[in-house]
Amino acid sequence: MSEPTPRPSRTQQRIETQERILSAAGRLFAALGYDRTTIRAVAAAAQVDAGLVMHYFGSKEQLFAQATKTETPLVTGETPEEVAEQLLGILRQSLIEEPIASLAALRSMLTHPDAAAEVGNAHAERVKVSKAIPGVDGNLRAAVVSAILIGVVLGRHLVKLDELADADPDEIVELLRPAVLSLTKADRPE
Amino acid sequence: MSEPTPRPSRTQQRIETQERILSAAGRLFAALGYDRTTIRAVAAAAQVDAGLVMHYFGSKEQLFAQATKTETPLVTGETPEEVAEQLLGILRQSLIEEPIASLAALRSMLTHPDAAAEVGNAHAERVKVSKAIPGVDGNLRAAVVSAILIGVVLGRHLVKLDELADADPDEIVELLRPAVLSLTKADRPE
DNA sequence: TCCTTCATTCAACGGATGTAGAACGGTTCA
DNA sequence: TGAACCGTTCTACATCCGTTGAATGAAGGA
Numbered sequence A, B: 001m002s003e004p005t006p007r008p009s010r011t012q013q014r015i016e017t018q019e020r021i022l023s024a025a026g027r028l029f030a031a032l033g034y035d036r037t038t039i040r041a042v043a044a045a046a047q048v049d050a051g052l053v054m055h056y057f058g059s060k061e062q063l064f065a066q067a068t069k070t071e072t073p074l075v076t077g078e079t080p081e082e083v084a085e086q087l088l089g090i091l092r093q094s095l096i097e098e099p100i101a102s103l104a105a106l107r108s109m110l111t112h113p114d115a116a117a118e119v120g121n122a123h124a125e126r127v128k129v130s131k132a133i134p135g136v137d138g139n140l141r142a143a144v145v146s147a148i149l150i151g152v153v154l155g156r157h158l159v160k161l162d163e164l165a166d167a168d169p170d171e172i173v174e175l176l177r178p179a180v181l182s183l184t185k186a187d188r189p190e
Numbered sequence C: 001t002c003c004t005t006c007a008t009t010c011a012a013c014g015g016a017t018g019t020a021g022a023a024c025g026g027t028t029c030a
Numbered sequence D: 001t002g003a004a005c006c007g008t009t010c011t012a013c014a015t016c017c018g019t020t021g022a023a024t025g026a027a028g029g030a
Helices: A009-036 A039-045 A050-057 A060-067 A080-096 A100-108 A113-132 A138-158 A162-166 A169-184 B009-036 B039-045 B050-057 B060-067 B080-096 B100-108 B113-132 B138-158 B162-166 B169-184
Strands: none
Touching (some): A009 A060, A039 A060, A060 A113, A080 A113, A080 A138, A080 A169, A100 A113, A100 A138, A113 A138, A138 B138, A138 B162, A138 B169, B039 B050, B039 B060, B080 B113, B080 B138, B100 B138, B113 B138, B138 B169
């Protein structure tokens, strides 16, 4: 599959370089977090000079913003059971692969305000499902589920807690199904 | 309540200063994490020169180690129900107060190896309860519970996810009881 | 009182980092 | 072919950090 309009080699080259930088930045941010990731290190990993990174992305903050940009999957379920299954599906996907951009934001959320905001937004997006979670405490229930998902993904990919890191993703999902269901289903009157 | 043996004022003064430094360090590490906490900032918060911090604690690493030192509460329950209640009790306590030393370690666990090790140990301690959790997957179940607790405490005190930060601790505990119980009780044959 | 001890401060070094701007060299196009 | 363009590198600056070692001055003991 080739480019429809084969761009002049200069533009082409530039785009490839930018992607190489962005990819290296994502990997480093995910592995080390915002503070310990150096522009020089990103440049080296992308086999490029540090000045070029600045030239393309303006600042470290903007580079981070681009590298962690990701669209949050929507949860559209209408019943508690549907919502639970969708959330478990998102979790499963996050356990199987290593979502670099998300991991970069997660890794930095405790020490970099922008990253915390990013994670907070994804969280808020997930909390919106509370419309489908009955009970006066729908918001809180949704938030607890969200915190659980964050904790499990964190434990598996970033802190690498032994048992979680090695376990079969499906097994983890199965274990969490009752827990998530107990939270999406209200046990108190509306 | 006065000192049993009123120490000479010099020693007394030194101990008070050390405690002041340690307290300031704990607060700053918990608020900013390891990297963003500066020895100079700790010194300023303790109204002391930076050199003195080095003189007493040797290095930033050692200061962090002292400031995050904490004994993990033991879980001794023998039945799944007992274990669940004890874990929920620990969670409840961590939601009500702000355990500075633990929060300092948690805040830094994603970016500082030593902090990750510290949290990993507390986690491992909690996983030991898997002897009381039936099923071939006892270890994994215990690890999942541990990850859940971390996620919730993190969300409340550090990331400050709106709904979690404001909620009544007891309400959160009540919401999590079925979830935790579903994990400490096996639903598969041994 | 004099000397020692020691809690504390001061000044400085070496290294790393984000960032800015000049310089270079190949590509593109008239 | 020559000039403008631009992707890229080089050099440098200002700042901040952990850490060190000498200096200071008050307290304690003989």
